[in-house]
Amino acid sequence: MKIVVIGAGYAGTIAANRLARKCKDAEVSVINPRAEFVERVRLHQQIAGTGSATTPLIEMLRKNVDIQLGSVDKIGDGALRLDDGTSIRFDYLIVAVGSTVSPLPGTVAVGTYEAAVVAGASLSDLPAGKTVTVIGGGPTGIETAAEIAESRPDVHVRIVGQTIGATLSPAAQRRVCEDLGRMNVQIVQDVVDEVRTMETPLGGTVVLRSREELHSDLTLWAVVADVPELVASSGLAVDASGRAVVDEYLRSVTDERIFVVGDCAAVPDARFACATATPQGAHAAGSIIRIAKGHKIRKFSMGYTGQALSLGRRNGLLQACRRDDTPRRLFVTGIPGAVSKEGVNRYAKYGSRTANYVWLPGRKRPARPPRQLG
Structure with a gap:
């Protein structure tokens, strides 16, 4: 079985590592435009010169994952085309190309x-x-x-x-x-x-x-609100914002062989965050593993626990929230907030590198009222 992952961010990296660990007979390939894993949660440090946001992919991915540098131009029927004209077939595909930025001119x-x-x-x-x-x-x-x-x-x-x-x-x-x-x-x-x-x-x-x-x-x-055009330009169903329309299993509604995760997936009530992308990448990999073993796949479910911000190197804020991502009154600031933020960053990277990651399931929807007979 040939499994291809497009993108080596949080979602793509954890997906590839889980697949490589659990699907011993599968050929797992990752296609990424650069040879580094980027911690987007540290880009502000990269800008200010207070830290680095990159780690070599060879340190993040398991040895049995094939790394191919390049960009995907189009996703076709069981195959995709790279920008150099190379064609790569797949049995299952995970699209994890993340989000992008469309700045105003002059910025x-x-x-x-x-x-x-x-x-x-x-x-x-x-x-x-x-x-x-x-x-x-x-x-x-x-x-x-x-x-x-x-x-x-x-x-x-x-x-x-x-x-x-x-x-x-x-x-x-x-x-x-x-x-x-x-x-x-x-x-x-x-x-x-x-x-x-x-x-x-x-x-x-x-x-x-x-x-x-x-x-x-x-x-x-600093407004991150757009997604790459790959999904839309490949003919997969997208919503008004260009995100892939997926079912409750994170599969494209156009092609069940294709899972779409992270910022580029139109998952209801999900926000742009590594806390969103990582569970989705892990779930998509788990679904393919279950399919390979002949098991029934499960619906994706996740709930949020909070949001962390850094305010310099010695200050931060950790906002507690409900599973539906609405904020609670509780929040932590100062040095404890900074320590919490750093812990969140490290756990996100650890999860992608080791494929060991847990998350809270989403809030259960209220049961439907019984149907009236007669």
Whole structure:
């Protein structure tokens, strides 16, 4: 049996490792555009120069996993085509290509590794006294702004977003804003309409909906909301956002041989996160293992437990949440929050590398009322 995994992020890596460990007779291949595993939860450290977000794939994948460097152009009927024209057949396929970023012109994206490298180089070249603007009030924007503010106290940092920490509880949102304020990060809660590029090598002028102009020497786009076009361009069913439509087993509704996991899968109520991608990758691998053994596959189920943010190297926030991802009142901050965040990061990487990972099942849906007879 030939099993191909497209993408070597959290979902793809744990899927390949589980398959290689449990399906001894199967040929497992991973196709990835680079020879490194990228910890996307550490991209803000890559940008600020406080840490690295990459690990060689040969250290992350089992020895019996075949690694092929390249990009997939199209998924066909039992085969896929690489960008160099090579065709690879498969009996089962796991698509784990993640998400991507579509920055406004005049900004530098921070949500992918390649973009983070460019952003880091731009930040390194930025003289003291200049202004860095981070657009995006979600976890990526918050962590990026905080990391830069701590590592480059010689520059002015601002964060712009409609709501800072919208997925957090109101009290946790206030705490994040207070911590950013203590780090001298200017907070602008508004929506960005446009970015006009100035005649300088870096940055632009951020124009808000109120038409207020904010000067910026380096403008970073920290909104991660798009997915690669591979699934849609291959003719698989997608939703309005371009994510693959999957059934309750994470199989494409177009082809049951294809499992789609992570950010590029339209799983109801799932958010972009390694906490989402890793269980999905593990479940897809488990389904293929069950099929190989002649067993019935199981429906995918997962519940969230919380959300962690780093606010520099010595501060963080851990927000507890219900299984449906709605925030609870409980959250932890300061050094305990930073330690919790680091623990979450390490466990995510450990899970993908070892294929040992557990998660909370989703909340059970209420039973349907009995049908009335007669």
